[in-house]
Amino acid sequence: MLKVENINMSYGDLQVLWDVSFEVNEGEIVVLVGANGAGKSSILKTISGLQKVSSGKIKFDNDDLTIIDPAEIIKKGVVHVPEARRLFNEMTVEENLIMGSLHGEAKEKRNETIKKCYDLFPRLKERQKQAAGTLSGGEQQMVAVARGLMSLPKLLMLDEPSLGLAPVLVQDIFDIIKGIRQQGITVLLVEQNVQTTLKFCDRAYVLENGKITLEGTGKDLLNNEHVREAYLGI
Amino acid sequence: MDLFLQSLVSGLLIGGLYAIIGIGMTLIMGVLKIINLAHGQILMVAMYITWVLWHTWGLDPYLSIFITIPLVFVFAEGLSKYLLHPLIEKDSILPENQVLMTVGIGMVLVELARSIFTSDYRSIQTSYTDKSLYIGNISLSLPLVIAFIIAIILTVGLFYLLAKTDLGRSIRATAQDKFSATLMGISAAKITILTYGLGSALDAAAGSLLLPVYYLYPDVGPLFTVKAFVITILGGLGSTVGAIAGGLVLGIAETFGATYISSGYRDATGLVIFLIVLVFFPGGLKRFTKV
Structure with missing residues (x-):
């Protein structure tokens, strides 16, 4: 459904995304996890056209989102719920x-x-x-x-929906996301709340310094030595 | 007492026109985030268009709003699209680039008007220019009453547009958060250009409505830019309801100044009120309206 192919992106002279590729299939919940400044939000911004890529393609169904006017992207069925x-x-x-x-x-x-x-x-x-x-x-x-949701999206991109919420509410928000997927909406989620999100997502990508370093199902990553050490502190 | 009421009513009537000038300026400020220092000059352009229409074809100044509004709208859209908007995209040392551009546009408009129409004072005479309505001992200048009613209709129309239509909501959304507005599929560029046109169109209506009760010369432009600026500050920057309050306050202040001090101090009174508001209520009258 969404296929990000080898994108590079810079803010001025500072390159923040390096050759990032990943895909989201229809009906999945996919999570991008990583520390602050790893480039998670930047990826969503390039998908929704707010940041131009310096190279690479972002294919959604049959369209290349990198060449579409940012205000047109919501009409293609991709909606970005921004950070904060x-x-x-x-x-x-x-x-x-x-x-x-x-x-x-x-x-x-x-x-x-x-x-x-x-x-x-x-x-x-x-x-x-x-x-x-x-x-x-x-x-x-x-x-x-x-x-x-009002835009009747095919793909809903959520940037840190749990940011600044009480733990009780965090669980509520994640339950709602699961509910949204059951309605047939594909979800691409960006989170720092690694443990909780890895538990309920289908697949996840780990982002470090603008590069994708690991990918796999949520369960695989939860058991991954590196992830446990770096993100879960176990 | 009659004199007091008379001044108050006259002030309110002229204030209604100031209000739509102020609302136009506020709209532009809200979306473009700039002070439009060509606002009065655009009003002057509308006044000259009205004058030409009346002078050449004898068109009634109030009917001419049907021509000045669309004409100025298109003209201002052009200014916005080709002169102001390109500056947003450019990084520069001065973030005020667009404001400087409006100053430039204002100067060019004044000098163009001067070279075409000379600096002569002009006014128009209609059959009803000197007519008045009477309520008790208070006289209401008929042209001002008509202008006030049209101003109210325009204001109500604008509020309806802003509150109830998708276009109006898009304008407000762009003013509040350009980033989110883009995500919602609103083209910020289109809305920005359109808003400059819309704000200027209101300004144009005020110009046409003012002409029967005012005199016209090229430097009326800068004068009204100052007035528009004062109204907007009085109203508390970016509040349309505040702009109405600001317009009315300025109108009343000027009329009282003219009545009780000297008609030569008309404009000065408005500016003194402006200073008082800046010193004591730096947030403008918005504090009292809460909208």
Whole structure:
């Protein structure tokens, strides 16, 4: 479904991604794990077109995302839920959701999808008229995920959804991600929360200094000597 | 007491026009993150268009908004697309590059107007220019009343656009977070260019509406840029509701200044209020409106 082929990317003179290749198959939950500054978020930004690659291709179905205008990418069925949520803080929860459904089919089914999102996150229904900036961190994360779902994506990319959330909520968010996959949406997840994510993902890639150093199923990586030492501290 | 009420009402009426000038400036500031220092000059362009339409074909200045609004909209989109927008992409020493560009645009517009129309003062006379409505002892200048009503209609229309349509929501979203807006499939470039056009179109409407009660010469441009700037600061930078409050306050302050001090101090009073607000309420009147 998504095939990233040998991408290199730099911020100015500083190269942050080195020959990164990986793929995500339909229906999978794939995780990119790694330390701060390993290039996880940068990979998502290149997929959603916010950063241009210096070489390499990103194929999604039959399109090459590297040559598409960033504002068009959501129309192809790829949506990026950015790090730290980045909601439209002064708009209401409902308006934030509407912003996810500006195009095509998503726009036609807007009301229907909003209802589904409220079923998934009943808290948001209570807060629908409240400005998004006034919500708690966990609620804001729900809005961010729901806003992504509003575009009826084929591939949902989540950048550190557990960031800054209480441990109880972290588990909730991961349960929700599993639920999203059951609806047939493929998930590409970026996480620092290595142990939890490796447990429930299908496959994972380990990123170090802008290079992919390991790949495998979640279970394999959990048992991997290097991963245990470097990320799990065992 | 009558004098007081008279000044208050006149101030409110002119304030309604100032408000749409301020809203235009605020929109541009919100999305482009710049102070549009060509704002008054664009208003001047609209006034000259209105004047030419009236002078040549005798077109009523209020009807001419149907021509000035689209014309100025297209003109401002062009300015934005070819002069302002290319600067966003370029890294430069001065982040204020775009502001400097608006200063340049403003100067060129004033001098162009001067070379075409000379510096002569112009005004227009319509059949209703001197008519007034009376409520008790208070007289309301008919052209200002009409202008005020049109200004309200435009403001309500704009708020509807911003609050209830996808386009308006996209404009607000871009103003709040350009990065997220792009992820939602909003082309920030398109919205930026469009917003400059939209803000200028409101400005143009104010220009056409002002002409029957104002005089016109090229340097009216810089004068209104200052007014627009004052209104926006009074309103608390980036708040459209604040801009309405700012416009009304400036209108009332000027009229009171003209009534109780001297009509020569009309503009000075507005600027004194501006200084007072900057010193005592640096956040502008937004504190009181909370929107």
